Amino acid sequence: MLPDVRGTTPATVPFPIHEARRRGRQSAPTRPLTKNVFIIGLNDFHHQKLKRLRGAQDIAFHGLIDPAKVYETEEFDIPGMLKEAEDKLNAFDGTIDAIAGYMDFPVSTMLPILCNKFGTRTTSLESLLKCEHKFWSRSVQKEVIPDHIPNFTAFDPFDDNALPKIGESGLSFPFFVKPIKSSGSRLGFRIDNPEDFDHAVEKLRADIGTISTPFNYVLDQAELPDEIKSVDGRYCMAEQIIGGRQCTVEGYVHEGEVVPYGVVDSIRYPQVLSFFYYLYPSNLPARVQDKMAELTRTIMSHTGFNNSAFNIEYFWDEVSDQIWLLEINTRISQSHCDLFEKVDGVSNQQVTVDLALGRRPDMPHRQGAHNVAGKFFYRVFFDDATVSGVPDKQQIEAAQAKVPGTYIAPQVKVGTRLSDLPEQDAYSFAIAYIWMGGKSQGKLLWNYEQVIKSLHFQFDIDE
Template identity: 45%
Template structure:
């Protein structure tokens, strides 16, 4: 009998990737909440989301075998509540918060590897003089205690930068802080952390290292493991991601040091029977490693890369740990020795989407270029700022996943894909802005 897997906000692109895992025929997938309620939603009512999802589970006539998610906020925080209500084993809400609440996570990381953690300073953006609460020298980053995809993250070079960013944070932070606080206030949290709820931000020293990477792993019966390392390459603005590359080109000894730190830190978080990814920086000049952040989920961005290289999406790991099965993830069974995800971005300001590639055009591109998958995030008529969950410096409107035999081949395929994917934008007029 097939296992019934409920996936929060299951979209068509990722649903197709479930077919790449080795036990695909053993599972039946059900979307828990429609994607429009989660993916780039204008707002999130946490009580409504939990109630709607719970009703859907209660009305299901079969057995609920697992509830999983590959999205970030708000789904990761919802999982413990939904699983408990469905009678399923789950990691605790507190263990999720130890990963996702940026101040709490930094405090735990500092207990384990203080030399790898930048200085931080929490502040209330609604205070009369929030800059005076920050005990850091310029430049530094500011970001909400909880958001995702670098939303409302700003590099602050001087007081003018801070004063320009603060009104935007005040205007938009409620989209995340209100649903976050609904669950945060129900968790058992240390007093010093409880005082820093989702309406707060974190200022953080800038990590100057050049090489960023992500380790994908999982915790099974209390024991963390790592099964892949992916490089994250940034644009020249050093804020927006350009592409991901798998497997990492970092020296093996550097990767091993990161793995050892990961195992130590993840044990301290208390996360259990759950996948995770953890991000690091490496400075090749000094050899220094810095820990950036922890996410208690697989990265949906990496799923096609693992499929292209290893022969199965790492969704396989997500499902198995949720079902209480020790993962035995494949190695090197894919069609290509390496793969990349290219983020297609617009830097020229907000705009209306006037044209996106037709299905026949994407099919023609994939017929000409082997090992290519495309995800288009926008549709004609969209306004970029109202649709995409992009960082503070660009608008990401499509992704291209590419497998190849060399980095030169990957970049060549990438260029040809861009030539064959016609997007058209109309800049906003002054009146529209």
């Protein structure tokens, strides 16, 4: 199992963690000056969690870029957002001590650009892209952990001969396709036959521009190898199907030291690709978690990623005892923040903020109020529909009150067209997120069932 604190072993830590903390306190006899930390896309939910972090009394958190511009849309004007952020930072009357974020694209890719301009800490843009550019990332992974990645190839969805070329690479049905840069499961498709591929290509050609245009702007800011320059944001990946029990290893790199610190299980609805809930801590065997930690240290050291948080998604095929690396994300998972707070005592935003300030993360372990915690995705499986009714504030509060510590975040309102929701997979629509804690996984699931009985959404379903 991952070590209890910071994921390191005695051989890699010069003195015990509690001793490091004691020495740190002794070396700071006076109260530090307030630090100004700017968070891209800061919303109220996460602002409250940030204010409960260790040392937060000495930090002023400032929002940078409206969260609606980076999260509630699929149209990303990265040059415009960077200018907006730079103007606000240049006008700020005080020190700019850190710039951070907890969201996926485009926030993750804007951070190195902003931090470089204002002299704050994060990883380099090139090392970040070695993780986020899916073809580059797979190529780097193949160099050091080839037995734990699937067969893959890049293809141009606008090439009418793309399918034969994929076959020439050694891939055969079934395989999975997704954009070179995406987030969540957006524009990801399982391909079992040529008809599936034609359907996926039609969708990719129609929608990939919303990703490729902003991502190509980021690629233009980086120094890329020639073999990567030719595989720009308009390209896609085809990969061998991998599967098993899915999980995410949350970790960070501090001054070159790679530290995995927690594993979260990702549990899907039966027979579909849509996520049902995230569970922390993981139920995977300790030896499997340890092997994932070893792989994590190997690949993240190889990328050159440094002084930033990350997470890596894995599959464990229980039948063959095979571990597969699915993808690397260059930030904490915001979906996991409440889980860590419930189980460990504070949100893993602690890692993000400490690293941005140049500190070794001071992340507690198992000091929270709950043994387990989950984030549930309350979904509908329509082809499309329009929302005609949602629970009101009083109904939401009544549902939350059924289980103390529950937080419900509806993702729709009356009039919402489900197909207009951002960050959805190809098979369902998440209409609410529900965070809960409990004594056990079984009790957590029981509590969830009681809560959703009080949530009544209505839809006008397409014929």
